[in-house]
Structures are given as C-alpha cells and as structure tokens.
Amino acid sequence: VLVRNLWLSLDPYMRGRMDESKSYAASQALDAPMIGGTAGEVVASNSPDFKAGDKVVCGNGGWQLYAIQKPAMLRKVDDSRVPLQAFVGPLGMPGVTAWVGVNRIIQPKAGETVVCSAATGAVGTVVGQIVKAKGARAVGIAGGPEKCKFAVEELGYDLCVDHKAADFAKQLTAATPSGVDGLFENVGGQLFALTMARMNDFGRIAICGLIASYDGAQKTSLSDMRVILTRRLMMRGFIVTDFLPDWPAALGELIGLASTGKLKWREMIAQGIESAPSAFLGMLKGKNFGKQLVKLT
Amino acid sequence: VLVRNLWLSLDPYMRGRMDESKSYAASQALDAPMIGGTAGEVVASNSPDFKAGDKVVCGNGGWQLYAIQKPAMLRKVDDSRVPLQAFVGPLGMPGVTAWVGVNRIIQPKAGETVVCSAATGAVGTVVGQIVKAKGARAVGIAGGPEKCKFAVEELGYDLCVDHKAADFAKQLTAATPSGVDGLFENVGGQLFALTMARMNDFGRIAICGLIASYDGAQKTSLSDMRVILTRRLMMRGFIVTDFLPDWPAALGELIGLASTGKLKWREMIAQGIESAPSAFLGMLKGKNFGKQLVKLT
Numbered sequence: 001v002l003v004r005n006l007w008l009s010l011d012p013y014m015r016g017r018m019d020e021s022k023s024y025a026a027s028q029a030l031d032a033p034m035i036g037g038t039a040g041e042v043v044a045s046n047s048p049d050f051k052a053g054d055k056v057v058c059g060n061g062g063w064q065l066y067a068i069q070k071p072a073m074l075r076k077v078d079d080s081r082v083p084l085q086a087f088v089g090p091l092g093m094p095g096v097t098a099w100v101g102v103n104r105i106i107q108p109k110a111g112e113t114v115v116c117s118a119a120t121g122a123v124g125t126v127v128g129q130i131v132k133a134k135g136a137r138a139v140g141i142a143g144g145p146e147k148c149k150f151a152v153e154e155l156g157y158d159l160c161v162d163h164k165a166a167d168f169a170k171q172l173t174a175a176t177p178s179g180v181d182g183l184f185e186n187v188g189g190q191l192f193a194l195t196m197a198r199m200n201d202f203g204r205i206a207i208c209g210l211i212a213s214y215d216g217a218q219k220t221s222l223s224d225m226r227v228i229l230t231r232r233l234m235m236r237g238f239i240v241t242d243f244l245p246d247w248p249a250a251l252g253e254l255i256g257l258a259s260t261g262k263l264k265w266r267e268m269i270a271q272g273i274e275s276a277p278s279a280f281l282g283m284l285k286g287k288n289f290g291k292q293l294v295k296l297t
Numbered sequence: 298v299l300v301r302n303l304w305l306s307l308d309p310y311m312r313g314r315m316d317e318s319k320s321y322a323a324s325q326a327l328d329a330p331m332i333g334g335t336a337g338e339v340v341a342s343n344s345p346d347f348k349a350g351d352k353v354v355c356g357n358g359g360w361q362l363y364a365i366q367k368p369a370m371l372r373k374v375d376d377s378r379v380p381l382q383a384f385v386g387p388l389g390m391p392g393v394t395a396w397v398g399v400n401r402i403i404q405p406k407a408g409e410t411v412v413c414s415a416a417t418g419a420v421g422t423v424v425g426q427i428v429k430a431k432g433a434r435a436v437g438i439a440g441g442p443e444k445c446k447f448a449v450e451e452l453g454y455d456l457c458v459d460h461k462a463a464d465f466a467k468q469l470t471a472a473t474p475s476g477v478d479g480l481f482e483n484v485g486g487q488l489f490a491l492t493m494a495r496m497n498d499f500g501r502i503a504i505c506g507l508i509a510s511y512d513g514a515q516k517t518s519l520s521d522m523r524v525i526l527t528r529r530l531m532m533r534g535f536i537v538t539d540f541l542p543d544w545p546a547a548l549g550e551l552i553g554l555a556s557t558g559k560l561k562w563r564e565m566i567a568q569g570i571e572s573a574p575s576a577f578l579g580m581l582k583g584k585n586f587g588k589q590l591v592k593l594t
Binding site: 016188192207208209210213219220221222223224225226228229230231232233234235236237238239242 | 505525535536
C-alpha cells in the first residue's frame with residue numbers, strides 16, 4: 001500500500017532509539033528513515049483491504065513523505081468527526097499509553113490521588129482525564145504557569161504544580177495533602193524523587209518515561225529502596241506495545257469520548273518535514289505545549 | 298489465655314521496630330516487652346477454645362517467659378509430626394513470607410530463573426524449595442561456602458553464590474547465564490544492585506527485606522531507574538501481614554510438605570532469654586545459619 005504521509009508524530013521514545021545501549025527496541029539504523037508514527041492517505045493499493053483515499057495511521061511511517069507499507073502495518077481511521085492527526089495523538093499511541101498506565105498499572109480507586117508529570121504532554125493530557133473519569137483526584141506537574149493553567153482549566157486536573165517554581169517541593173506537598181496513591185511518571189529526575197517521597201502505603205508507580213535522563217544529563221535514581229518496602233509500593237515499567245490486546249478497547253473508549261467532545265487536547269504543529277529535527281529537540285526540552293506534530297504537506 | 302512461651306523467634310523485621318522513623322509498623326515502645334513471635338503451651342485458659350497443655354503460636358508473644366493473650370491472637374498447632382518451634386519458622390511467618398513473595402509477586406514460570414538472597418535464612422530456606430516445586434531454576438546468594446553448600450545440597454537450590462567471594466559479581470553472572478526473571482530480595486545493598494543488572498525483560502522483584510540497610514551502614518539504592526523502564530520490570534515491596542487471606546492456604550501447603558519430610562530447614566538455637574539480644578545482633582550480621590530461635594526453657 002503506497003501511503004502519502006500527512007502528519008508525523010514526534011514522541012520522546014525516539015530519543016532512546018538514538019542510543020546504541022540495550023533498550024526495549026532496536027537502535028535506529030543509520031542511513032534509514034527515522035522511525036515515527038504517521039497519519040496519511042492511501043495513494044495506491046495492491047491490498048483488497050485498502051483503497052486510494054483511505055485515511056490510515058501507521059506505527060512507523062517514518063520521517064518521510066511517502067512510504068510503501070504492508071497492510072498489517074496500517075490501521076484505517078475515520079476522520080469525519082475528529083481531525084486525522086488526533087489518531088497519532090490522544091486517539092493513538094500516546095492515548096493508549098495513558099489508558100494502559102492508568103487502567104493496567106495504577107488502577108486508581110475513587111478518592112485516591114494520582115500525580116502525573118508532563119501533564120500537558122501527549123500522554124499526560126489523556127492521563128488526567130482518565131483518572132478524573134474514575135473518580136480519583138488528578139494532580140499534574142508541568143513546566144510553567146501557562147501549561148499549569150491549561151492542565152487545570154482545559155484538561156480537568158484538580159491542581160497542577162509548576163516544576164520550574166523555586167518552591168516546587170513545597171507546592172507539591174500542598175497539592176497532595178493526603179499523599180499520593182498513584183504516580184504516572186513521564187519525566188524522572190528530581191521531580192521523581194520528590195514525588196516518591198509523597199507516596200502513600202500501597203501506592204502504584206507506572207514508569208512510562210524518564211525524559212529528564214535520556215541525554216544522561218540528570219540521572220533518575222531511587223536513593224533509598226526502603227521506601228518501596230516500608231510503604232509496600234508497586235513500581236512497574238511499561239511500554240504500550242506490550243499491551244496489544246488492550247488497544248482496541250482503549251482506542252474505542254478514547255475515540256468515543258473524542259467524538260462527543262468529551263476528550264480535550266492541544267496540538268503544537270511544526271510545518272514541513274525540514275522542521276522535524278528542531279521540533280523534536282524542542283520537545284525533549286519541554287518547549288512543546290501539547291502533542292507535538294509535524295504537518296508534512 | 299495464659300501461655301508459657303517455650304520458643305522465641307528472632308526475625309530481621311524487629312530491627313525496623315527499633316527506629317523512630319515512619320515504617321510499616323509502630324515503633325517498639327520503651328519499657329514494654331520487645332515484640333517477637335513465640336511458640337508455647339497453654340497454662341490456663343478462660344476461653345472455651347483453648348485448654349491447658351494446648352500448643353500455640355502467637356505473632357507477638359514477646360521476649361518474655363509468660364504472656365496473657367486474647368484467644369484471637371493465638372493459633373493452635375499440632376506438633377505431633379513436626380517440632381513445635383517449626384511453627385515460628387518454615388511453618389509460620391517466615392514460611393508464609395516466602396510463599397507470598399513467590400506465589401503472589403514473582404509468580405515464576407517453569408524454566409525461569411529466580412534469585413534469592415539470604416538463601417539459608419528462615420525465609421530464603423523456603424523460597425528455594427517453593428521455586429523448585431514450580432519447575433523454575435533457583436539460585437541462592439549466601440555468605441560463605443558452608444551456607445552455599447547447604448543451600449544446594451539440602452535446600453535444593455540449583456546453585457548458590459557466595460557474596461563474600463571476591464569475584465561475587467562474576468560468579469553471579471556465571472550462575473545466571475540466561476539472566477534473572479525473579480528476584481526475592483532479603484538483603485539489599487550492593488548485592489541488590491548487582492542482581493538488578495542481571496534482570497531480564499518482564500522480571501519481577503519482590504522486596505521482602507533490606508537487612509544490609511537497616512543500620513544505615515549500606516544504603517540500598519537504584520542508581521538508574523531506566524532499567525525499570527527499558528526492561529519493563531515490576532518491583533513490589535511487601536509484608537506478609539498484608540496477605541492474611543493467604544495464610545491458611547500457605548500454611549496448609551507448608552505443613553503438608555513438612556509432615557511428609559519434603560520441606561527442609563535448619564535451626565540455630567540460642568539457649569535462654571538472656572541470650573536473645575546477642576543472638577539477634579548476630580543474625581543481623583548473618584552469623585546465624587538457618588532459622589534463629591531462642592529456647593526459653
């Protein structure tokens with residue numbers, strides 16, 4: 001199936017592919033198109049399942065304008081009620097990541113408090129809304145007052161703490177007066193250590209990303225493991241592709257919410273494939289506000 | 298019910314009770330009998346459920362020769378086929394601890410490799426035997442060649458690595474050629490860090506004890522959390538008293554095995570209550586070999 005890529009998704013996991021060290025995926029090959037999720041349109045097809053004009057998403061359409069894909073790598077989507085690019089954002093991999101971390105790992109109960117870092121990022125955007133739908137309290141962490149305001153006013157977080165504030169630790173404590181029952185960790189570094197100190201007994205910690213440590217600048221460490229023992233914490237690292245059986249239910253739920261306007265998100269659009277590298281680097285530094293996309297046309 | 302305590306169990310958790318810092322249990326009160334599991338004999342009873350001569354175990358009979366207990370705090374045991382003191386060892390709290398960590402957290406599959414530190418301690422003794430019964434490979438860590446020999450020849454560990462050996466890290470790697478799928482951690486410190494480096498994708502880590510860190514001498518830390526993410530590890534701290542519904546099944550299984558001679562263990566007996574403090578301090582330093590008991594009569 002020949003696909004014209006219309007939208008390229010930029011996601012933190014790509015940074016890991018650029019290392020040679022052992023990770024959960026093979027390293028990005030040199031002199032090959034950079035990996036990346038895409039949304040696009042079928043141009044020509046030798047498969048009975050796809051025809052020209054179909055809108056499709058692909059887990060690895062790559063940083064390129066056109067790609068020839070096997071049918072099994074494509075998912076047909078209906079962009080009549082939501083914009084096509086949402087299918088690489090809240091209605092795609094990042095949305096399912098949020099769904100899996102909340103529903104399969106944190107499993108919040110009504111009244112509990114769940115903290116999510118990078119609260120206005122592609123994943124964190126959806127985390128807060130799912131947590132709230134379960135009757136739990138959602139506390140975001142984001143960089144700067146503008147993002148924090150958006151997290152509360154648009155995404156429904158009960159509170160959002162600015163990690164750039166000088167008194168972040170104090171604000172986090174004030175925002176979690178009953179402690180933290182669930183932590184959806186996207187960032188790591190010092191934020192992680194401070195949030196871990198707030199965990200309640202039997203808390204669950206989903207390790208989804210550690211973007212602060214991807215460049216080796218700031219290590220994410222747990223200096224005293226006794227907190228795991230004495231508070232009986234459960235911590236689990238996960239990758240959304242390990243939960244393929246959950247994708248249909250998760251996507252069904254998210255698309256249903258989006259179609260009726262009940263799921264909110266925000267996009268940041270870089271124009272043209274030549275803007276992808278700088279947009280990607282900006283995202284790793286938190287310069288994006290919402291889902292970072294590249295419009296390829 | 299007036300009980301004469303015949304056996305006092307010495308367990309690492311007692312050390313935690315001596316700190317004032319927040320832990321999973323209230324600190325030991327000053328000028329009150331020190332907490333401790335006991336096995337003994339009923340002397341007199343105002344409860345229809347107990348009569349003089351009954352053998353009983355008590356989660357907190359205390360470091361004392363006699364105690365008056367409420368009936369709900371006592372469990373009647375049959376010492377006709379196993380010695381009474383086993384009910385504070387492999388057929389009591391330490392045995393159930395092993396059972397819970399293996400069955401509820403690590404959940405080993407046949408062919409997997411499970412590592413257990415303090416392999417000849419009261420808990421580790423039972424861990425290896427349960428792991429083997431599930432068709433998995435059990436690798437112990439113990440201090441000194443004598444303990445390692447016992448772990449393999451009596452307890453059924455496939456291999457046991459001596460953490461006092463200069464080339465411990467090399468030996469651990471050789472003993473786990475396919476990596477580690479489950480870790481039953483009783484010790485912490487540097488042993489923990491080295492074993493974590495051997496974890497396979499989707500490995501499970503049960504944090505049962507961190508005895509190396511109880512005195513603050515050697516911190517147990519995880520210096521790079523990325524291992525949790527990239528290998529999708531699950532780590533959980535636990536305390537056996539959080540799993541009360543599992544106790545009857547666990548005890549039934551362990552008592553069944555012991556009654557037919559299929560469960561092995563070793564005891565170290567200190568004589569007289571006056572020997573309890575030195576025996577306890579010795580255990581924290583690994584001087585015990587097997588379950589540390591105090592014979593009170």
